[in-house]
Amino acid sequence: MGRSLVVKATCGADDPERVNQAFTVAAAAAAAGAEVSLWLTGEAAWFGTPGRAEAFHLDLATPLPDLRAAVLATGGAVTVCSQCAARRGITESDLVEGVTIAGAAVFAEQVLRDDVQALVY
Template identity: 65%
Template sequence: MPRPLVLKVTCAQDDPERANQAFTVAAAAVAAGAEVSLWLTGEAAWYAVAGRGPDLGLAHAGSVEDLLGVVLDGGRVTVCTQCAMRRGIEADAVRPGVRVAGAAVFAEEILADGVQALVY
C-alpha cells in the first residue's frame, strides 16, 4: 500500500501548469490506491466552489473538474479557511465533499507518520 499523500495547490490560472500538475498527481495517487488529501489554497480555493474554478486551458492536460472529481470520489479535499474567507467563499457555498479547515489541521496531516507532503 502506498504511503499517505498530502498535496497543497496554491495557484490556478496564475500558474496553470503547476496547478494542473497538482491535480494530476493527486488523481493519479488516488488511482494508485494511496490515501490522498488535497488542500486548495490561494487562487486554487476557487475550485472548492462548483463551477467557479478557472479552466486552465492547457493542451494535453486533463480537465481540473475531472481530476478533482477523482480526488473527491477517492480521497479528501479541503479548502483553507483563511483563503476561502479572503475570497468571500462561505462554508455553505463549497461543493459537496469539500471541507473547510485551517493550518492546524494541515500541520496535523503532514506531521503524521509516513506521510509524503507536496506543495505546488
C-alpha cells in the same frame, strides 16, 4: 495501508501548469491506492467552488473537475484553506459537494503523521 500523500496547490489559473500538476499528481496517487488529501490555497481556493474548475482549460491536460472528482471518488479529501476562503468570501455553502474548509492546524496534523509525503505546488 501504504503511505499517504498531502498535496497543496498554492496557485490558480494565474499559473495553469503548476496548479494542473498538483491536481494531476493527487488524482494519480488516489488512483494508485494512496490516501490523498488535496489542499486548495491562495487562488486555488476558487477551484473548490462550482464553475471555476470547469472554466479552467489547459491544452493536453485532464480537466480539473475530473481530477478533483477522482480524488473524492476514492475517499480522498479536497480542502480549501480557511484563511484563503475567508479572504475570498468563500463559505462552506459555496463549495462543490465533498469539498470542505479547514485551517492550518488540520494541515499540520496531516503532514506530521507517520508515512506521509507532502508536496507543495
